Amino acid sequence: MxxxxxxxxxxxxxxxxxxxxxxxxxxxxxxAMRLGLTLHRLAGALVYDWESTVHRPRGWSWGGFRVLFVLWLAGPLESRHVARLAGMSRAAVSALVKTLERDGLVTRSAVPRDRRAVELDLTEAGHASVAEAYQEHNEREQAWAASLTPSERTTLIGLLEKLTTGPAAAAAQRLT
Structure with missing residues (x-):
């Protein structure tokens, strides 16, 4: 050392x-410390790579992409559901949606049964943009995954899923 x-x-x-x-x-x-530090560093490196090579050139933050991605696959949705699925706070989603709406990628509309709620949806331009971006994003995912054999990938996915569904993860989710 x-x-x-x-x-x-x-x-x-x-x-x-x-x-x-x-x-x-x-x-x-x-x-446990090595696991925590290594996962944190890997997550940071992945996000930095995806954001700097794919999303920032499109004018999006990592958070903005996550909102678009959720709406692309699961929308239209109330903003609170977008926040939950994107792993973000409602306030963060609200702030991001202002920019995405300004850029013509997302629309907001009132929910008739709850005047406080807002439903979010992709515009046609938003749908086309996120689909195109995800193709490039997935190419970066493939580049990262290429370091592992198919068997190692399967094992790692299983282990990560075990961590994300374990008691500590469940306790952390209750705090959000």
Missing amino acids: TDRPADLDYLSFVDYAIGKTRAELPATDPV
């Missing part, structure tokens, strides 16, 4: 962080 944090790279920082943390907090579970 290096003593010079400036010499660390993106991945070697995980080993460094575990060593330093265990020195100060010996009860730290290094495997």
Whole structure:
């Protein structure tokens, strides 16, 4: 383990962080820490790649794409359902929809049975834009997945799904 944090790279920082943390907090579970840090770093790298190569060139944020993606596949929907499916707050969806509506990609309409609720839908331009973007997005997904064999992909998907449906995930979802 290096003593010079400036010499660390993106991945070697995980080993460094575990060593330093265990020195100060010996009860730290290094495997759980490695899992958390590695998943966080991977998720960040994936989002950065997709956002910088596919979505930002279209003028969208990662959040904006997520709203469009949900509406493309599941819409039209009330904004609260879009928020839940996109894993976002209602406030974040509301702010994003203002931009997406301004850009002619999404429409908002009142829900007759609840005047406080808003239904969101894609415009024709929004549908065409998100479908085109997702083709490119999926090419990036394929590039990332290519590092694994088909069997490894299946195993990893199963393990990730197990984490996302486990007790800690259920507890975290109750907080949202």
